[in-house]
Amino acid sequence: QKEVEQDPGPLSVPEGAIVSLNCTYSNSAFQYFMWYRQYSRKGPELLMYTYSSGNKEDGRFTAQVDKSSKYISLFIRDSQPSDSATYLCAMYRSNTGKLIFGQGTTLQVKP
Amino acid sequence: DGGITQSPKYLFRKEGQNVTLSCEQNLNHDAMYWYRQDPGQGLRLIYYSQIVNDFQKGDIAEGYSVSREKKESFPLTVTSAQKNPTAFYLCASSMDRGPYNEQFFGPGTRLTVL
Numbered sequence: 409q410k411e412v413e414q415d416p417g418p419l420s421v422p423e424g425a426i427v428s429l430n431c432t433y434s435n436s437a438f439q440y441f442m443w444y445r446q447y448s449r450k451g452p453e454l455l456m457y458t459y460s461s462g463n464k465e466d467g468r469f470t471a472q473v474d475k476s477s478k479y480i481s482l483f484i485r486d487s488q489p490s491d492s493a494t495y496l497c498a499m500y501r502s503n504t505g506k507l508i509f510g511q512g513t514t515l516q517v518k519p
Numbered sequence: 520d521g522g523i524t525q526s527p528k529y530l531f532r533k534e535g536q537n538v539t540l541s542c543e544q545n546l547n548h549d550a551m552y553w554y555r556q557d558p559g560q561g562l563r564l565i566y567y568s569q570i571v572n573d574f575q576k577g578d579i580a581e582g583y584s585v586s587r588e589k590k591e592s593f594p595l596t597v598t599s600a601q602k603n604p605t606a607f608y609l610c611a612s613s614m615d616r617g618p619y620n621e622q623f624f625g626p627g628t629r630l631t632v633l
Contacts, residue, residue: 416559440618451523451609451624452562496561500618506577507622509554509561 411435414497414510423519427484431510440500441473443482472496480515487517523625525610530630540595540628542610551593560599568593568615605632
């Protein structure tokens with residue numbers, strides 16, 4: 409069983425839809441949670457970073473962490489075609505100092 | 520412009536050959552990393568370096584080697600011992616290895632073994 413599970417999709421939505429992307433994890437040693445966005449044939453770029461349980465908002469993006477359920481989410485409001493990319497969750501394992509990535513979810517927003 | 524460069528963008532290798540992937544950063548970061556990405560899989564850590572002349576194995580180091588002779592450079596050699604080297608290779612750097620430090624990624628090198 410992988411430490412971090414993420415549905416690879418693909419996920420296809422119409423422009424303007426609300427998108428929900430999710431990851432689950434099994435190890436309580438994960439303390440810091442990130443979402444990266446990766447456009448095709450490019451390197452990932454950091455989108456959101458959270459530590460505590462709860463919500464963090466940045467423009468159209470909201471990151472949610474539920475440590476009791478070991479579940480994190482990324483919500484995208486008013487999705488745009490430019491949001492079409494692969495979204496990777498990542499978690500920092502404090503006992504090893506390593507960043508562990510989910511498989512990534514491929515999102516397509518259709519005009 | 521500050522950033523991370525990787526070269527080449529595409530690389531083709533015959534079986535049995537060693538190849539070296541270049542990674543250079545001008546962000547003055549201490550820590551550097553190499554990841555491998557396969558279709559439908561997340562990034563997996565190959566090697567990392569916290570400081571010049573020091574590096575540690577990641578989760579999938581077998582068949583790979585690295586060096587860190589300069590702060591700016593962290594080349595990765597894919598040896599003939601790597602059984603399935605075809606993949607997308609990503610280099611990253613951060614100020615140090617703590618959790619508060621964002622990892623910045625290069626554009627990647629796509630390696631194909633013929």
